[in-house]
Amino acid sequence: MTNEFVKVANHEASGFTKEEQGRWTESYEFVFVADPQPGLIHQYDGGDGSLWDEEVKNIQEAALAINKMQPKPKFLVIGGDILNAFPGTPYRSEQLRDLRVAFSQLNTSIPIFAVSGNHDLGQKPTLETMEMYRRDFGDEYYTFWYGGIFYIVINTQCIISPDGTENLYETQKAWLEEQLKIALSSSCKHVVLFMHIPLFVKNPEEEDTGYAIPMKHRFKLMEQFADAGIEKVFSGHYHRNAGGFWTRTNPDGSLSKVEVVASSSIGKQIGNQGDKAGIRIVKVSENEITHHYYAIRDIP
Numbered sequence: 001m002t003n004e005f006v007k008v009a010n011h012e013a014s015g016f017t018k019e020e021q022g023r024w025t026e027s028y029e030f031v032f033v034a035d036p037q038p039g040l041i042h043q044y045d046g047g048d049g050s051l052w053d054e055e056v057k058n059i060q061e062a063a064l065a066i067n068k069m070q071p072k073p074k075f076l077v078i079g080g081d082i083l084n085a086f087p088g089t090p091y092r093s094e095q096l097r098d099l100r101v102a103f104s105q106l107n108t109s110i111p112i113f114a115v116s117g118n119h120d121l122g123q124k125p126t127l128e129t130m131e132m133y134r135r136d137f138g139d140e141y142y143t144f145w146y147g148g149i150f151y152i153v154i155n156t157q158c159i160i161s162p163d164g165t166e167n168l169y170e171t172q173k174a175w176l177e178e179q180l181k182i183a184l185s186s187s188c189k190h191v192v193l194f195m196h197i198p199l200f201v202k203n204p205e206e207e208d209t210g211y212a213i214p215m216k217h218r219f220k221l222m223e224q225f226a227d228a229g230i231e232k233v234f235s236g237h238y239h240r241n242a243g244g245f246w247t248r249t250n251p252d253g254s255l256s257k258v259e260v261v262a263s264s265s266i267g268k269q270i271g272n273q274g275d276k277a278g279i280r281i282v283k284v285s286e287n288e289i290t291h292h293y294y295a296i297r298d299i300p
Helices: 040-044 053-067 092-103 127-137 168-185 215-227
Strands: 028-033 076-078 112-114 142-146 149-153 190-194 230-235 242-249 255-262 278-284 289-295
Touching: 040 053, 053 092, 053 278, 149 168, 168 215, 215 230, 215 242, 215 255, 230 278, 230 289
Parallel strands: 028 076, 076 112, 149 190, 190 230, 230 255
Antiparallel strands: 028 278, 142 149, 242 255, 278 289
């Protein structure tokens, strides 16, 4: 029996609903993996993206190391750009095949949740590319619960490029507002959000780049997340470790703080800050959530 991605329908992960997983029992860990993108290393080396042995090797080594972790993580999240080939371009089906084989090394007791990225949906998604993604991975925005914690997954590409998806931006926006109401009113210990493109890279006030959510959406989302009690927002896309905190003073004098985590890639590293291909281990306790990035060979 091999490990398969959790296929999500109706924007809720079957087996991971509030009724099934809404009660806090004990502290646990999960793993966040960003940007596998098989073929990207070959492209950066001047190739056409038709080779991805190195990315597959990284995933397999990481999976085997994760299997040895004690305690064993409860689940793994792939934070977008699961594939490198855009929809409808060469090598996509082959990349998907080999990526599934690589992740099948992960113990079957560790579910795998997918987050959609720009390479998975296309830079300008269409109804056709959205259907391709859903066929391979399931819904691109959804919720799941685990051990009393509420997790929300959103599609950032429909925020960046909404034009070709017939109001998908508005549909997800309305859905997200409902989920944030649930987060605020529920008895969950924490609320965590996953999105491929980070809210910001280093500074909430930074200028718009291709690496973060544009300013016209950024502060609205951060306000909404703070209102709902979201503490951590995990992202990929940047191919190096970055992020920071956005803090707001509330009318009663209290502080709301949202941490934005841009996690480096398990595949190609970009930039010269010394990051290595790796994973992020997230520790969830009753009172706090902490996390640390490990190079593959340093996974504890």
